[in-house]
Amino acid sequence: MTPRPAAALPSAVTDALTAVLFGPDFPREHAFWRRLTTTEPFRSRTSTTPDEQLARSYERLRLINRSLDSAARLACDVRALTAMHEWLGPVDPTLATVAGIHYNLFLGSLLDHDSEGRRDLSGLLHMDEIGTFLCTEVAHGNDAAEVETTATYDRARDGFVLRTPHAGAQKFMPNTSPVGGPKSGLVAARLVVGGTDHGVFLLLVPLTDGVDARPGVRVRRLPARMGSPVDHCLTSFDDCFVPRTALLAGPQGHVGHGGEFGSALPSRRRRLLVSIGRVTPGKLAMSACAVGSARVALAVAVRYAGNRTVAGPRGTGTVPVYAHRTHHGPLAEALATVFAMSLLHRRALDRWEASADGADRGTAERLVAVAKGWITWQARGVIVECRERCGAQGLLEHNGLAELVTGIEGTITAEGDNLAVHAKAAAEMLFSAPEQAVDGVRAPGDLQDPAHLRGLLVAVEALCFARARARMGAAPSGDALGRWNAGSGAALRGVEEHAARQAAEAFAEAVAALPEGPARERLAEVERLYLLRQVGRSTGELLAVGRVTAEQVRVWPDLYEKAVATVAAHAPALVESFALPDEFFAGRPIAGPAYADAYDDPDGPWHRAAPVRPAEEAAR
Template structure:
């Protein structure tokens, strides 16, 4: 079945779908950042080449331009919706800028504001960007196990301050942007707080690191080798008797050092103290999800446009056809469209839950959803971006078309703010112990046909709920069957299925977000288009788990046999509307102008003013005759 691309959607329909993807308050959350990316300092030049170091300097210049454009840097740092919107738009335009901006406004400035609600600390340098803020937690030997960092901050009573030391090579701070590039830097340093010989756990301290030219006394900074992805001045940073005053300690409910030099803290658990100090990592996960969502949208929009412009020979007698006419080409793009909608909806669901979380129990559940969403969204974004690059062939490999940078850039979001596998493993352990008991292996349920069967989204969502429960039940069963007394062995027996349960949980959350978004739309074309995308997403996810569902009696063999035809039907429907649906991403024309393959005249980017095709026909004929 060859999809016939439908006309552009009416503006009201496109706007309604944009609100589904980007939230109902587009003007407040997104308009500023969308407009900013279209201005001259943020535009890319087709064919222009810059070195990685020039790109890095440009990113810091742009960071200062952003700061001058803000009504209040403190307000941005305190508003998680503004922070995530910033990443949603800057991520695909300048990944280096998104990285350093997120570090400065969220991890650095946000942490300082959170730990000083009364405004006693002078933050004018960071607010006016006389200094750029950075964050030093990860060490060469310690990443996700932040409770084990080995940098020390020892209280010196004589000077009423702390002395920072790096005890060995493995304790060097790993990958913060601490070079003098971009101007003077200050950082929040995670270090073990030692008072009178007692280790009180990991706290943050505000430490000046560099001036405009070099590291300050007691601080050693060395640039790391170039890494894949966008250029950032990642460094190794160490401390040699670096002194900071007592006020440098970020104190709060996790503890403080009083005027008499005594340590006092309300939280008895060292782990809880660390979590309070590093609370800004959770908004950082939301920011990484936003970067991934924005990057996937851009990649998909470019690939869909190119697929409509690029022509190939069709079947005999039909002439040239767009590559998009082929199922082998439009099928993966339709699937990617459904995934991008799901990513966008899950991101907003996690953002809403995080903002709404009030009590400690609610906050814990919201934090876990943010973590699960970050892992699933960034992994899905990689799949989408790689698929879109491949659909653009050799053109997608050229830097000036913008896809190559997205392919490598997405890897940073997968690792930043907690490696995805470690983040999902933590969620798996929590959910394994807290999930309610459901049917395990050997306890088959009864397949139920909802009123609409496989055409009913409620039935498909129910199957996804069952799939999540089945995986956790089997993980618990495997854990129970493992030999007692071997905690690691019991976890290893269950962890594979538990991680698949986390994946199913993310999918189910996305499916529920689809249902809520569709229900919120009034009847009409926007709701119809969204329902079609939702259906493709649900059928794909159910199809991937159909073997498990069939084995457990949740679906029938007839239903499994029916899935491929229903899926193909959904692919054809979404593919027909995909060129119009990508308009709901609200991407500005200026973004496409900087990427030649996004326009029908992409071949003009390779024109040669001295090429023989520019000579007069007569001259060409004369040369040919000779």
């Protein structure tokens, strides 16, 4: 079936779908960042050296800080932080990285652990110094509780001495170079008081003066990484002294005037988790980066697909490449995925905010972690697909897709590698989620019913965790790692299916919240494609346990193709709900109908009159 692109959606429909994707308070939460990305300092896509790009990103960071009513308000507002990442991520991945570190991990942590306002943060809020965060080490990444940098209390000087005991304890990848101006950092170190190790805490440490590292601090640039340039460094400490007030104190612990240590938390692991609590909002920020980047990639690819023409069937002239199922099918699927990513991100954000009073905090934190892994992995698939649909044009830096392809890799690793994050969630869910019976004879449901399709997703998730439990139960006792290895594969898939199911539930809530009319119809069509695609990956397993029939498996491809064609017909109009301003595409030639003009040669022979041949001259 060849979809006929539908007319542009009425503005009321587009606005309703924009509210679905961004939340009901789009003007307050997103308008500032949307407008900022259209201003000249943020529109430049001129090719420069990596060092020039890095310096430009830090200049943009300072421009943002000057534009804010309050840096503290941004740092304390997780919705503002995630909105910032949604818009800055696809514009300047380096900027999104350093802004997230400064406002969330650095300022956010300082404000969280200084509720009484005892620390003077005025200089940091005005960005006299840029903040960074030093947690992971060469030998310790996701196992942050094992970091080996020490902060030993010196009673005579009433402060702490930071030391890096060996090469593996060097802080790995913080943006600690002098580029961008003076910097201070929050350093995760083992707090040693009176010879006793009390666990890992954060300390505020001046690092560079804008030219050189400060006394006791050693900074070395790491080799260039893939993707956008960031001044990632190795950072170590050699008897670096900071006063006692440098310790970020709180319920996790404090050191009194007499040098005595006290804590309301007996667990050293719990002390660490409280100290680095800003990592969870950081995961939400990474999800936002991925969502924003996937939207931009898809919008560019859909625009290009409508403008690029190829030869049609014999005698029909040319047609847009989008007319081909092989081209519009993957883009329609990507559209359903991007909506699902956006809705899951909003769901995780809402749950996290709702748990601020402590209710269901652990469950909300796990959803944030699971969503971060699923969303960033889905974004990688969408971005790579969109780049490929743009052919060689998608490889050129000035079209903006190549940067997104490499940029998403950093997002996948930041704030906890996805695999490690999902493995932790899998271990928790294996023993906390109730077991469900998923097999047995029952009447087949209606594949036209979204509620039934969501029920099948629940069944797939339960199947995965049941398989994991069974495999672990069959493994030899006494070998904890062997038991985990036996069930971890199925459990990890269970986490993925859990994320997909959460996105499906968010879809259902969004559709139900819209009034009857075109906006609800369009969203329901996208929901249907998402559900059919997600469930379709598991029809064999569902058939084996009697949840679908052989006839349903047989007709599934036809239902799916119909859903693809329906969404594909509206995709060019649906991407308008991404609310990307026209100025956003100005520096991306393939996003416009005259993309070929970007390659015009003013001195090319086609701009000169054709020379007159002798025979033509004689005929005159």
